[in-house]
Amino acid sequence: xxxxxxxxxxAMALAGVTVxxxxxxxxxxxxSGIMTRALNRSTTTAGEQALLSDPSALExxxxxxxxxxFGESAGLPSSPDLQDACxxxxxxxxxxxxxxxxxxxxxxxxxxxxxLLRGGxxxxxxxxxxxxxxxxxxxxxxxxxxLGGILVGFGTRMSGGCTSGHGxxxxxxxxxxxxxxxxxxLGTAIVISLLLAGRVA
Amino acid sequence: xxxxxxxxxMATGMxxxxxxxxxxxxxxxxxxxxxxxxxxxxxxxxxGAVAILMGAWRVLDGALRATSRPxxxxxxxxxxxxxxxxxxxxxxxxxxxxxxxxxxxAAIVPLMGIIVxxxxxxxxxxxxxxxxxxxxxT
Numbered sequence: 240x241x242x243x244x245x246x247x248x249x250a251m252a253l254a255g256v257t258v259x260x261x262x263x264x265x266x267x268x269x270x271s272g273i274m275t276r277a278l279n280r281s282t283t284t285a286g287e288q289a290l291l292s293d294p295s296a297l298e299x300x301x302x303x304x305x306x307x308x309f310g311e312s313a314g315l316p317s318s319p320d321l322q323d324a325c326x327x328x329x330x331x332x333x334x335x336x337x338x339x340x341x342x343x344x345x346x347x348x349x350x351x352x353x354x355l356l357r358g359g360x361x362x363x364x365x366x367x368x369x370x371x372x373x374x375x376x377x378x379x380x381x382x383x384x385x386l387g388g389i390l391v392g393f394g395t396r397m398s399g400g401c402t403s404g405h406g407x408x409x410x411x412x413x414x415x416x417x418x419x420x421x422x423x424x425l426g427t428a429i430v431i432s433l434l435l436a437g438r439v440a
Numbered sequence: 441x442x443x444x445x446x447x448x449x450m451a452t453g454m455x456x457x458x459x460x461x462x463x464x465x466x467x468x469x470x471x472x473x474x475x476x477x478x479x480x481x482x483x484x485x486x487x488g489a490v491a492i493l494m495g496a497w498r499v500l501d502g503a504l505r506a507t508s509r510p511x512x513x514x515x516x517x518x519x520x521x522x523x524x525x526x527x528x529x530x531x532x533x534x535x536x537x538x539x540x541x542x543x544x545x546a547a548i549v550p551l552m553g554i555i556v557x558x559x560x561x562x563x564x565x566x567x568x569x570x571x572x573x574x575x576x577x578t
Binding site: 244246247249250251252253254255256257258259260261262263264266268270271274275278279334338339341342343344345346347348349350351352353354356360361362363364365366367368369370373374381383384385386387388389390391392393394395396397398399400401402403404405406407408409410411412413414415416417419420421423424425426427428429430431432433435436 | 453461491497549555561562
């Protein structure tokens with residue numbers, strides 16, 4: 240497969256998409272989280288969803304709960320950082336299941352558009368050549384693809400993110416969990432890839 | 441607000457899918473090149489994107505406080521499992537969907553695996569792990 244994008248163009252595209260998501264809807268990009276949203280029934284009640292869509296009502300509810308816990312004189316903290324964290328308008332309602340599914344479908348559309356621009360979609364059902372040479376082909380190959388997928392789905396959920404959530408978003412924000420996760424999943428992937436590549440040699 | 445979210449989701453999804461495909465993240469051979477450190481193009485894309493984003497968040501202010509991704513008991517083991525799966529399949533969660541759009545129908549296989557893994561984890565977590573992830577997610 241030929242590609243014409245120099246690395247810096249790719250970097251700008253991925254960063255652009257991440258920033259765009261933030262600018263458009265104040266949302267943080269993380270695909271494994273969106274996948275989780277699409278798979279699981281929402282755990283927020285209708286009442287909670289309504290509150291999450293109404294920042295002033297949410298702020299009133301938060302203030303009421305704070306006062307109930309800490310007394311009537313409790314209010315907003317004095318430091319701007321902490322005030323920011325209490326800002327109800329920054330608390331987003333998570334994507335609904337249909338919205339999450341729409342995102343995943345849009346990923347597919349993006350791939351379709353990319354192929355069309357390249358001269359057409361070639362429909363095929365085959366394992367990658369490099370995969371077959373280093374891992375295996377046929378039914379065994381497909382079994383490894385499936386099991387590998389389980390590792391990806393289970394691992395990203397266990398770790399709380401993937402290459403976009405932890406890698407792009409979390410690392411760029413210097414989030415501790417993301418920095419650790421990214422180093423570990425990249426390192427693991429590199430070690431195992433080197434082992435697999437060694438099988439061909 | 442709902443319409444804005446719908447627009448954001450469609451634009452970002454399409455933009456990300458298109459970019460991943462055009463850049464080469466959906467190509468197993470190129471992923472293998474990145475992960476064996478023999479071809480640094482994709483690695484530079486990733487590192488470059490992180491660098492640009494660091495600058496972007498600084499300019500946009502406030503954004504740095506919006507999420508918290510804490511380091512918890514599942515962070516490292518989860519990352520090891522994900523990394524292993526990534527090396528074997530060549531995919532991260534978004535990629536099989538993009539590949540399906542490209543006509544690569546075999547991507548349904550790792551995608552099914554990802555779905556199974558993602559559904560099984562909370563069951564295992566509830567039964568065996570039960571640690572705090574510092575978020576509302578299991």
